Amino acid sequence: MRNLEDFSVPNDGEITLCEINGRMQCMNYEYANVSSFTTSVDKHPKIHVTRDLVHHTALGDEIKALFLPTDVPFLKQLTQVYSEQGIQEVLRTASFHHHFVISHSALLVLKVLKYVRKVQLLLNPSLEYNGPELIDELCQTRNWANNLVRCIAWHHHTSRLAVATNDDSVRIYCSDTNFVSLLRCKQQKNVVCLAWRPMSLTEIAVGHENGIIIWNVDFNSLVARPSVSNTVMLHRVEHQLLMSLVWSPNGSILVSAAGRDSNILVWDVELNKTSILKGSRESGNILLKWSPAKDKLLSVSSGIVFKIWDCQHWESDRWTVLSGRVQSACWSSCGTHLLFATNTESIIYGLTIKSDQIFTSNSDTSIDHAVPLFDLTKLDLEGIAVGGTVQSMETDPKGTHLAVFFKETNCVAIFNVVTSPLLQLIASSLIVGLAAEVPTAITFQQNFKPGACLTIAWSSGRIQHFPIIYTDLANDFNVNHSVRSINNSR
Template identity: 55%
Template sequence: MRCLTDFEVPNDGEISLCEINGRMHAMNYNYANVNAFTNTVENYPKIHITRNLLHPVSSGDEGRALFLPVNVSFLKQLTQVYYEQGLVGVTHRFHPQSVDRFERYSSPSLINEVSQARNWSCDTIRCITWHPYVPKLAVATCDDNVRIFSGDDNSITPLLRTKQQRNITCIAWRPLSNTELAVGHENGIIVWNVDPNSSVARPSISNAMILQRIEHRPVVSIAWSPKGDKLISVAACDNTILVWDVELDKTSSLKRPGGSGNILVKWSPTGEKLFTCTNGLTFRVWDCRTWENERWSVLDGRVQSACWSNCGTTLLFATNIEPIIYGVIVKNDLIFSSDVETSSTQAIPLFDATKIDIDGVLVGGPVQCMESDPKGKHLAVLFQDTSCVAVFNIVREPGLQLIASSLVTGLPEEKSSTISFVQKFDAGACLTIGWSSGRIQYYPIVYTDLASNSDSNQTSNTSLYSSFSVSSFNK
């Protein structure tokens, strides 16, 4: 099994900028510019969300001291508290004996514990996701806002903000749609409709659908089906997995014993398989045609992060305790099989990520988050205790392997918070990193034989996108 000694780190005072034809390039951080090596990301939005750009999170109590108390009916009090603070606020106000039961639903510490983002409760950026078809990036921040950035310098940056959207945990663009973004948060899901042609900087909540179930909280992971017709959500304190018909606000459920809640869901790119994991030892791989599942168990802890290959036949995962990256091979639509040549009954340890010191740089440890690029050639790994992001090459022949490629280091005092790959990048792959400072970095992985066609393809894709109307996509 390979280990982190295969990696090389940039020279002292330098930061990683890109990888071209398998070679990492870095520059001194004082004048670092990725455009010195490649122009593949020069039109991407420049994003640095500093603390002074954040909106204060309101508790709703700030102005109450200015008013004299009045007699208000119980029903009116109940309605007002529910509108401002939700069901948890009602419980705290009128049924304090039930506070302990609901405290676990509303506690940010629980979300911080199971989140894919490192330092979820402290860092500026909580999650990022790219639009499937155009260079448009949604960024969720610690002030419970979602900002949508595009490469057009003259475009408006929509701000998705509402009182109901508290403690954002995850965001996901809807496939086969050019306008819809699902935002998972403490109390449920909000599916925003963001018109790219609108001049409104802050869309109203009337442009959104609110999806909530009382016991399904806090929502910590969501996934659209590749066709965009189903949305699946899991909650840290609910062992029921909900499958949403968004337009009708109806759900069907997948429920299996094992753990008091679920913390991660990943739909395979082909749409045939679904990965879910509990907050205990168990995780499952579902066949989405029959909704049968295979149950797996880790030896200790729980699965922290996982991702699918682009073909849907390989599942990579890591636990919250072991610094090991595992792989599961799915062949012939089966995981377990009596035929040892076509299936395996155990996960394959692929890479030992035990924390080490490489030329004065600490790297590795237990995994926080891992993502594979849409072409299935690269894996990016963010660690719980160290700042670098590790990028691997995924090799499937003659056997599944992870080959060390490059380490992405940030500016001094920066720590990596969250990662995501650009969904449409013709020149190869492009890793996007949200740093603790609020800076967004693009780390292109370029193959020059592909890059020559990328500009013309991006132009045609953008033209095709702009010609679509909303009615051209699934509602």
């Protein structure tokens, strides 16, 4: 099994800018400019999210401090507390009432709820955390609670990048204009994930703590902040702490997973109707990935179980890891290989799935174990700490590259993916950011012709586009682009 010693590292004071024909290209950070090596990302949106850009709403306690206290009737006081803080705070408020029956009744109900809570924790330990804490623990973004950028997503067909920030706003940057659309409303709280709808130029699903908001953005409009009237809001009371969203390849249905719901929901968006994947019940679900071959869906629970679903008959094959849970996973472009890593081991595993055989009951034809492919044990390479347990991993649309970043170290590792004759990972490039920068989220551009383009959100708020170029593909792209331009001029 290969390990991280196969990587070469940039010289001191240099950062990694791109990879051309398998060679990592670096430059001193003071003069770093990817255009010195390739012009393929010159038109990509230049993004740097700063703390001045995000606007946090004032906290309730800060607002209350601006007003003088007044005597409020008890019933009205309870109504206000209920609308702002919920039923438990109502009971706590009532427990201090001077009337004996009211105070002792409230205390009795609170004790009952306390024991109910203990039983719930035994059945589902994730309930021990509050919403933001659990999201921070389970999501694909590193240090989700504190970093400026929480998630990023490229459009499937155009060069539009959606960026969710920690003020619960989603900004959409386009390559052909400096106009930025801002998606924000009061219901959109604690944004976790983004998913552009396939076969659509304007629709994007935003997964937040309590549900899903689907925005329909008119990019021909001069209105920077679309109205809430352009949204579809999907919400189910039991489907809390939404962690992952994925559209079907044709965009007809939306599938969602929530950290506190044992069910995986399938949404008919236009009708606002849901169905439940039969047999999806686990302690909670944190990750969904649709196979590029369109025939399988991966679902990862917050426990040791992950499942692979046959999207034709919606049958599932149940798999388990030895300890912990699957932290991140992705498919090969052909959909016959699954790469994943757990939150307890510094290893990337590979699972080869032959067509239809995974769903058979014949043990002789099904593969019953994953194979360790690459050892990610933390190393010090010429003064640069690399490796450890995985935070997130993604493959490019062509399936030739795998990008991985880690929970404790500050580099992004790029691997070449070889699927024939055996599934292998080969060390390619090591992306190092500026001083004190930590990668927080990654995604590959979906329509990048010259090769692959990895977009990285750093903790400083800087968004980096890292092109992986093969000159023969780039030349073909430039020739085709020139031919189209000539034809259009005619």
